[in-house]
Amino acid sequence: MRENNIKVVATSSYLPASELTNEDLEKLVDTSDEWIQSRTGIKKRRIAKDETVLDLAYRAAKLAIKKIKYDVRKIDLIICATISSEHIMPSVASSLQGKLKLNDQEITCFDLNAACTGFIYALNVATQMLNSGNYKSALIVGAEKLSNVVDYTDRNTCVLFGDGAGAMIIENSNNNPAYFYTSSSGDLQNYLYLKDKIKLNGPKVYEFAITIIPHTIKTLLKNTKTSIDDIDMIIPHQANYRIINAAANSLNISNDKFYVNIRNYGNTSAASVIIALDEYLNQKPRKENQKIMLIAFGGGFTWGGAILSI
Ligand code: ACO
Numbered sequence: 428m429r430e431n432n433i434k435v436v437a438t439s440s441y442l443p444a445s446e447l448t449n450e451d452l453e454k455l456v457d458t459s460d461e462w463i464q465s466r467t468g469i470k471k472r473r474i475a476k477d478e479t480v481l482d483l484a485y486r487a488a489k490l491a492i493k494k495i496k497y498d499v500r501k502i503d504l505i506i507c508a509t510i511s512s513e514h515i516m517p518s519v520a521s522s523l524q525g526k527l528k529l530n531d532q533e534i535t536c537f538d539l540n541a542a543c544t545g546f547i548y549a550l551n552v553a554t555q556m557l558n559s560g561n562y563k564s565a566l567i568v569g570a571e572k573l574s575n576v577v578d579y580t581d582r583n584t585c586v587l588f589g590d591g592a593g594a595m596i597i598e599n600s601n602n603n604p605a606y607f608y609t610s611s612s613g614d615l616q617n618y619l620y621l622k623d624k625i626k627l628n629g630p631k632v633y634e635f636a637i638t639i640i641p642h643t644i645k646t647l648l649k650n651t652k653t654s655i656d657d658i659d660m661i662i663p664h665q666a667n668y669r670i671i672n673a674a675a676n677s678l679n680i681s682n683d684k685f686y687v688n689i690r691n692y693g694n695t696s697a698a699s700v701i702i703a704l705d706e707y708l709n710q711k712p713r714k715e716n717q718k719i720m721l722i723a724f725g726g727g728f729t730w731g732g733a734i735l736s737i
Contacts, residue, residue: 428608428650431554434600435737437497439490440593440705441483442692443475449586456582463586468668472589472693475572480512481519483592483698484570485526491566491594492527499527502596504565505536506553508545508697510621510726511575512538519570535562542619543664543725544609545569545697547733550595550721551607557599568594569698578624587666588625589693593701602736606651608643609731619726632728636666639724640674643732647720651734655680657718658734660707664723665689665699696725708737 448471449460463469475483484507492499507519520536535556541548546569553565570592579585618631640663648655661684663671668689675682686707695702700721707719717737724730 428606431558431605431607432600432603433554433557433597433605434603435595435735436598437491437495437596438593438701438705438708439487439494440591440702441486441490442473442591442702443478443483445474445476446471447474447589452586455579456585458582458586466669467587468687468689469586469693470690473591474574475590478572480509480570480572481522481526483572483590484519484523484568484594487570487592487594488523488527488566488568491596497596499529500532501564502529502566503534504553504556504562505534505568506549506565507538507568507570508541508549509538509570510540510542510545510696511571511573513575519568523568541725541729542727543666543694543696543699544723544727544729544731545725546593546700547607547721547723547731548609548729550733551609551731553597554605554607557597564596564598566594566596568592569701571696571698573625573696576621576623576625581624583629584625584627587694589695591692591695591698591702593698593705595701604736606647606734607731608646608650610729612728614728619728621726633667633670635728636670636724637673637677639728639730640670640722641677643722643730644674644678644720647732647734653718653734655684658684658720659714659717661685661720661722662700662704662707664725665692665703666694699723
């Protein structure tokens with residue numbers, strides 16, 4: 428596993444204001460707060476009422492830029508990971524360039540679909556592009572309005588998903604090692620499928636998830652010769668609290684090593700890892716020079732992980 432080097436200069440997260448609680452869902456489908464909490468760990472999720480995926484992406488990007496008063500003129504690469512955009516073309520990334528008033532600049536912009544692993548795929552791609560020497564500064568966004576693609580009459584899926592966005596700005600560096608591992612299984616069974624609305628074979632995806640998370644963690648540790656004790660925090664994709672628990676138990680890693688915020692936001696697909704990472708990094712006191720592991724899996728199936736020095 429080749430060492431890359433990137434400096435994470437800012438992270439951010441944006442959650443739309445409106446909440447959809449388990450009690451609200453009890454009025455829509457045959458479910459209960461007790462069932463949802465005990466099977467998934469989710470209590471509520473956010474719903475973007477009047478905002479599009481682009482709006483969510485823009486708000487997250489602006490927050491990251493504002494946080495460190497970043498000179499946006501440095502940005503020469505924008506990647507948006509999403510599966511729920513209102514339109515395929517133009518890309519959210521291109522529209523974001525315009526909304527950030529950067530349309531007079533030469534910027535490479537594209538969207539990336541790797542389902543819930545999208546942010547880690549996008550970060551991997553951006554890192555390789557920066558480390559090639561041809562780019563200097565990348566804005567990477569995970570933005571989802573899953574309420575666009577959730578069927579609120581299907582209790583198998585509607586309890587799981589929420590809306591939100593997160594952003595990260597990265598630059599080249601000489602002393603912040605970063606490692607990536609990404610892959611896919613070529614699933615033709617459509618266990619997790621999105622045409623107009625998300626369809627999910629819950630038990631099949633669950634089975635896959637509790638195997639692939641430990642596999643991804645072990646692969647990253649082995650190939651980078653890192654001990655789990657050297658990792659300050661694992662930020663997993665927030666799909667189901669039980670999945671994270673099962674992965675922790677199977678590896679004999681303490682649950683405290685996994686950052687979990689699924690209770691408040693549900694599964695926000697490509698936005699979930701960056702929202703959780705930003706929340707974790709905002710905690711006080713903030714420890715410097717941390718080794719953070721990101722882990723995700725999603726439709727495709729896709730999976731991947733990263734070890735970052737932040
Ligand atoms: N409320 C009440 N009962 C329900 C609900 C609900 N919302 N949903 C399903 N049930 C019922 C089922 O009908 C079933 O009833 P039955 O026994 O009478 O047939 C029973 O509960 C058990 O159903 P299972 O599907 O076996 O429940 P399970 O414990 O597996 O939990 C869940 C379902 C939460 C979906 C779980 O399988 C899971 O988390 N799967 C993974 C989902 C996931 O990780 N998705 C991430 C990828 S998302 C992406 O990439 C975009």
